[in-house]
Amino acid sequence: AYKDPVTSFRDFHKFSNENPEAYWKMVFEEMGITFSVAPSCILRDSDAYPGGEWLPGAVLNAAANCLTAKPGRTSSDVAIVWRDEGKDSEPLNFVTVEELRKKVCLVANALDALNLAKGSAIAIDMPMNVNAVVIYLAIVLAGYIVVSIADSFAAPAISTRLKISEAKAIFTQDCILRDDKELPLYSRVVEAKAPMAIVIPARGSTPIKGLRTDDLSWEDFLGRADRTTAGIYTAVEQPAYQFSNILFSSGTTGEPKAIPWTHLTPLKAAADGWCHMDIRKGDVVAWPTNLGWMMGPWLVYASLLNGASMALYNGSPNSSGFAKFVQVKIVTYIVFFLKELHT
Known part of the structure; x- marks a missing residue:
């Protein structure tokens, strides 16, 4: 047992390092993390894992843990x-935990209707909006691997990341709306010779025209799901070190480097948000970013696993509109990382 008093962050840091079992059990309890198979311990020495093997034997699904009510919150919370x-x-606009769960389950069911092998890589190249978050969680929930691609990349950069990851499909939008302009996106995906694309209209009511033969509109994709069970999905439970997401370095100094996230990485992301940024139940967190950069997935997990809400502005964070969005005083924690502000 840890007997020294914990009265400062320095004490807490010392406690977490000297007592990882107690610290991480406290964190998992605080976040309401569930395992289908509990780990045998928190950390054990292993020649195969430099620094030790975390949560050996654990089986879980990181996305499933985002879709349940957290301690002190309900499924009707935002x-x-x-x-x-x-x-x-x-x-x-608001999406409750229950509404998010149903949207994610619908997309997960539609994904299975594509008959891709479990463990296949599926790319996302689109702005970070509600649909992007739903798709991200659905891919992980259904036992596939997200390939994160920033929506600012040109066709050659998209193509390189698709080839490295061996992605079998890609979610994208027909275009990006910024400052009354339509910036091309689907055409870049086509130029990159991407595999099957599921294309979402940037304006929800606009029908998609001119798709390649094997591509699907968002409406047709969702139509593949069995609507009688569309709101229900049994998460594909995964070993803790199974990949859940492939991100990439920027590629500015050579070929981009693949950066894999496992199902454990989200737990660390959320724990960092809880410990270092004081993200708690009922908070609202905004971070202008994109799923193609690591802070996009971080925002998803650091907010949802901690029972907080994420704030998404579907537009330029450099605009007065974004300022008005956060001035509503619903946002309790706003983070700017200037390298990730894309116009």
Whole structure:
């Protein structure tokens, strides 16, 4: 047992290093993390894992842990608050934990209808909006691997990342809406010679035209799911070190380097948010970013696993609209990482 008093962050840091069993059990209890197979311990020495093997024997699904009510919260609490650029005078939009769960389950069921082998890599190349978050969680929930691609990349950069990851499909939008402009996106994916693309209209009511033969519109993709069970999905439980996400370095100094996340990485991301940024139940967290950069997945897990809400502004964070969005005073924690602000 740890007997020294913990009265400062320095003490807490010392406690977490000297007592990893007690510290991580406390963190997992605080976040309400569930394992289908509990780990035999928190950390053990292993020649195969430099620094030790974390949570040996654990089986879980990181996305499934995002879709359940956390201690002190209910399924009717808000998971995502969002607004589209140009609609700054309209009411905010909210997605509850239960609504998010149903959306993710629908997409997971539609993914299975594509008949891809479990463990296949599936790319996402689109702005970080509600649909992107839903797709991200659905891919992980269903036992596939997300390939994160920033929506600012040109066709050659997209192509390189698809080849390295051996992605079997890609989710994208027809275009990106920024400052009353339509920036091409699907055409870049086509130029990159991407595999089957599922294409979402940037304007929800706009039909998609001119798709390649093997590509699917968002509506047709969702239509493949059995609507009688669309809101239900049994998570594919995974060994702790199974890949859940492949991110990439920027590629500015050569070929981009693949950076794999396992199902353990989200737990560390959420724990860092809890410990170092004081993200708690009921907080609202905004970080202008993209799933193609590591802070996109970090935001998903650091908010949802801690019972907080994420705030997504579907537009330029450099605009007055973003300022109005956060001025509603719903956002309790706003983080800017200037290298990740894309216009």
